[in-house]
Amino acid sequence: MDVTQHGPVAILQSTVNTALNHPLLSLLATLILVCVYTRIASGIRYSAAISNLSQSSTGPKTVPILPYWIPWLGHGISFVSGGTSFLTREARSLGQNGSIYALSMANSTHNVVTSPSIARQILIDRNSPITMEPFVYHTMKTFWDDHGSIKAVEPNALWNNIHGVLTGMLRESFVTTAIKGTVQRVEERTWNLVSGSESPVDQSSWERLANVEIISKGSNDDSFVAEASLFPLLRYFVGNIATDVLFGHNFIENYPDIMQDLFEMDSRFNLFLAGTPSWIPGMASASMARERIINAVLDHHDAYFKYVEGQDPGPRWSDMSDVSTVIADRAIEFRKAGSAPRGWATGNGAILWAMNINANPVIFWMVRYIYSDPTLLEEVRREVALYVRIKNATDNGLPIKEAPRLDIDIAALWTKCPLLKGAFFETMRLEAASMSYKMVEEDFVVTESEQDARMLGKNEAQSYLLRKGELICIPHGVHQSDEKYFRDPERFDPRRFWAKDVEKDNSGGEDVRVEYGTMKVWGGGKQMCKGKTFAEREVVLFAAAIVMQWDMVPVGNGGKWVHPGRKVGAGAVTPVKDVRVRLSRREAW
Numbered sequence: 251m252d253v254t255q256h257g258p259v260a261i262l263q264s265t266v267n268t269a270l271n272h273p274l275l276s277l278l279a280t281l282i283l284v285c286v287y288t289r290i291a292s293g294i295r296y297s298a299a300i301s302n303l304s305q306s307s308t309g310p311k312t313v314p315i316l317p318y319w320i321p322w323l324g325h326g327i328s329f330v331s332g333g334t335s336f337l338t339r340e341a342r343s344l345g346q347n348g349s350i351y352a353l354s355m356a357n358s359t360h361n362v363v364t365s366p367s368i369a370r371q372i373l374i375d376r377n378s379p380i381t382m383e384p385f386v387y388h389t390m391k392t393f394w395d396d397h398g399s400i401k402a403v404e405p406n407a408l409w410n411n412i413h414g415v416l417t418g419m420l421r422e423s424f425v426t427t428a429i430k431g432t433v434q435r436v437e438e439r440t441w442n443l444v445s446g447s448e449s450p451v452d453q454s455s456w457e458r459l460a461n462v463e464i465i466s467k468g469s470n471d472d473s474f475v476a477e478a479s480l481f482p483l484l485r486y487f488v489g490n491i492a493t494d495v496l497f498g499h500n501f502i503e504n505y506p507d508i509m510q511d512l513f514e515m516d517s518r519f520n521l522f523l524a525g526t527p528s529w530i531p532g533m534a535s536a537s538m539a540r541e542r543i544i545n546a547v548l549d550h551h552d553a554y555f556k557y558v559e560g561q562d563p564g565p566r567w568s569d570m571s572d573v574s575t576v577i578a579d580r581a582i583e584f585r586k587a588g589s590a591p592r593g594w595a596t597g598n599g600a601i602l603w604a605m606n607i608n609a610n611p612v613i614f615w616m617v618r619y620i621y622s623d624p625t626l627l628e629e630v631r632r633e634v635a636l637y638v639r640i641k642n643a644t645d646n647g648l649p650i651k652e653a654p655r656l657d658i659d660i661a662a663l664w665t666k667c668p669l670l671k672g673a674f675f676e677t678m679r680l681e682a683a684s685m686s687y688k689m690v691e692e693d694f695v696v697t698e699s700e701q702d703a704r705m706l707g708k709n710e711a712q713s714y715l716l717r718k719g720e721l722i723c724i725p726h727g728v729h730q731s732d733e734k735y736f737r738d739p740e741r742f743d744p745r746r747f748w749a750k751d752v753e754k755d756n757s758g759g760e761d762v763r764v765e766y767g768t769m770k771v772w773g774g775g776k777q778m779c780k781g782k783t784f785a786e787r788e789v790v791l792f793a794a795a796i797v798m799q800w801d802m803v804p805v806g807n808g809g810k811w812v813h814p815g816r817k818v819g820a821g822a823v824t825p826v827k828d829v830r831v832r833l834s835r836r837e838a839w
């Protein structure tokens with residue numbers, strides 16, 4: 251048909267006919283048109299917001315939403331797949347306007363804050379009208395599949411009594427007991443991080459998961475050389491002790507594979523959060539692991555309730571006296587609030603998860619960084635030698651002697667070892683790209699500091715309006731890798747966080763202060779990391795013990811330590827490549 255002869259009606263009719271004859275092609279064309287329209291409309295809106303930012307009018311500015319192609323979903327795919335790397339790229343490409351920008355995802359606005367002064371105002375200022383509650387409900391529903399049991403708990407009981415127990419984790423009473431138990435286990439077990447047993451049957455779970463292989467048996471029982479995959483070795487060694495400290499030794503004995511399930515479930519964190527159903531390929535194994543964790547915690551709590559009521563919880567739970575106060579008190583508060591069992595199982599499972607997803611990889615990275623620099627290794631060993639000693643067991647007169655153990659002064663490791671502490675802070679800067687997520691409860695204005703504005707090359711500080719119902723995402727890793735704040739950001743510098751007056755210090759290190767500065771790796775506000783005080787001691791404890799007890803060199807790469815790449819997840823990054831190392835025990839120093 252010659253449409254030029256028949257006008258607009260004929261054109262429309264012809265289009266409809268073509269669409270009916272080629273439905274798939276038409277659908278595709280419509281989708282492309284919708285995406286192009288979305289990109290143009292969001293681009294125009296973005297340009298208007300940017301030009302408004304550059305005008306010197308007073309009053310708060312609108313946060314520019316980056317342009318996007320796909321309606322409703324917006325930046326969702328890039329965010330889920332790229333995480334902090336994607337957010338960093340966008341922030342850097344915005345130059346002067348990079349202190350705060352917004353993404354559109356699932357039809358809501360997510361304000362991404364990269365300026366440390368705005369982050370501080372949101373996290374620390376108690377008057378900021380922000381909440382994390384919707385995000386917690388969402389995480390419990392999608393990641394933990396709580397069947398709505400957390401939402402069903404009366405809010406006052408949930409946010410005051412049950413959540414309030416977590417605040418106790420920051421108190422000395424919790425930290426002292428939990429750290430004392432951790433120190434004791436590290437003192438006893440570091441000797442057998444690699445036991446020397448060749449058969450997997452005699453090896454511990456972390457040795458089996460790290461594929462420990464004995465390379466040379468040595469001249470006596472203790473001196474051997476072994477190869478292991480360092481990341482699983484440390485992740486599971488730490489996880490085993492941490493779980494024991496949190497849930498008690500019966501739990502880890504009854505559920506020795508719980509850590510594997512936890513990390514399996516965690517490997518799909520972003521996909522769970524995006525609402526991906528468990529029948530989608532690749533999700534089944536993580537969903538089954540989640541169900542096993544929930545059932546394990548249910549079993550544990552069932553026994554614990556019997557134990558506190560003076561009933562017999564059965565032979566598998568013969569000693570529940572070492573369940574930590576945080577798990578015990580929360581279980582009891584959940585029950586008092588009338589929660590369904592799935593509520594306390596997922597709620598306390600989440601504590602186990604929070605305890606292991608950051609600290610364990612951080613310990614791996616810290617150990618790797620220290621060994622990869624022979625001078626640093628030597629300096630750290632010299633610094634901690636007084637506080638991590640080796641004690642031979644007293645002769646019991648039997649043919650099989652008890653293994654030597656460490657004797658660790660944890661208080662001194664934290665207060666008198668600035669190099670160790672500095673290496674910990676620097677490891678977190680590079681490898682713990684944590685994220686704080688909040689929701690705005692009322693419209694409010696945030697303002698960057700003059701100093702942050704200058705850092706971005708602006709003449710004056712700017713204020714931004716955040717609107718009720720919008721979300722705030724603070725990706726701490728974007729700031730932690732910003733060369734404006736951390737010179738030569740890719741370089742590992744264990745003295746970077748030493749306070750400025752260190753040059754005047756003549757004490758040989760003891761009086762050096764190590765400060766977080768603008769780094770807010772623990773988040774902040776009501777939902778700040780409750781494990782902070784514990785984790786600070788835990789990380790330096792494990793790192794110091796391993797560094798003193800073991801020698802290690804990498805296998806492959808010509809014996810050089812090569813960065814294994816970063817896999818982004820919910821917590822600290824994990825290595826992309828296997829880090830295979832050769833270990834031998836140090837028996838004296």
Ligand code: HEM
Nearest residue numbers: 604605608609684686771772773774777778779780781785
């Ligand atoms: C290096 C290790 C760790 C890092 C970097 C870290 C970081 C974080 C961050 C960024 C948050 C969210 C804060 C926010 O949204 O503002 C958080 C929450 C939390 N962390 Fe940690 N964490 C670590 C270790 C631990 C450990 C060892 C425990 C347990 C003993 C723990 C328990 C928790 C809990 C319970 C929450 C939730 C707090 C709440 O909802 O009130 N964390 N952590």
